[in-house]
Amino acid sequence: MNEFVIALGWAGLYGVMALSAIGSIIGCAVAGQAAIGAMVDTESGYGRYIGISVMPSSQVIYGIVVMFTLQRPVTPETGPALFGIGLFAGLALMMSAVRQGQACASAIHASKTKPEIFGLSLAPAAIVEGFAVFAFVFALVMAGGIPG
């Protein structure tokens, strides 16, 4: 039983980073493809499209920070906490990166046709980022309560 709890602990420890990386991969790929498409159709503003398309990369950075914060000896006492915090923080970060990538693709599509709404079109992606920050910050707070 102890071995299983220790395995779960390691899964939580590495999982937070792996899940957020998966989310960032998908989010950046979707937004990046939208940016490439927009560049084919427009004559200027290429930098802003690429800038938007990398927004979902922040989640993997949060994931790495949470992983290092959680890092401590994995024991039957710390394992369950590491698993719980790591898994759910990772899932939240992954989902936010995927959805942020989709929001960025829509923002690129809209601002390509109507450049004057560029700033406003980023609002949904920024709000999604806000929820990722919540998951990140409270994972750090909760990590402070784990023994060891």
Place this chain on the structure above:
Amino acid sequence: MPDSHRYAMLLNALPYHGPLFGAKQTPLSRFRLHQRLVQLEPADASDIAILGQLLDWTHQDTSRSDEQAMSEAKRQVAEIANPFAHDLAVWRLELRTLIAALRRRRRGDLAPENNRWGYGRWTDKIRRNWTESAFGLQGVFPWLPEAARMIALGDALGLERLLLQTVWNHLEGISGGHHFDFEAVVVYVTRWDLIARWTSYQDEGGLERFDTLVAHAMADVDLGRMIETEIAS
């Protein structure tokens, strides 16, 4: 990658088309459109090609009988794999069946004897309600009485405008929730076709107007005398 964003790159590479009747020309040329559609996966490209063959008037063989045309249409519709594209093709063929029925009745034809003259689920109802102005289908197709009135008046341009707008509105209704998937590509290509058709009428109208203006300007000009004068000088 999620399927709902499969064609984010392609759809971002296609320019915004704007409203149907506001366009002076298609948002991009047919050549450019086909160049961009190369990004489609083979199965999706095949569906788009079938839709084009099925619905583009230039692909229709007018020497075929109605029964032959319907049998060919059924075969082609069955080959469309994507349910959204399939349903759109069926809807448009049913719309054409309704207009064909109105035109046949206007020509003085009697009610068809069987259901093989048209496509879709309404052929039998049309046959049974042949003498009613909108075949008793005005509840399902609110625009049908107006179309019947325009056909009776011989208002071809008004009818074309009404039909294009009806298809455009239908696309508006079914495209909800489709932003970067294959369904969104189908909607874009169909809208491109509608704009191409409408703007081609403008081109034809422009040419006719140009010819009229030239004929008017040249009415008092004696070209023979002008050439003789030019040679003499």
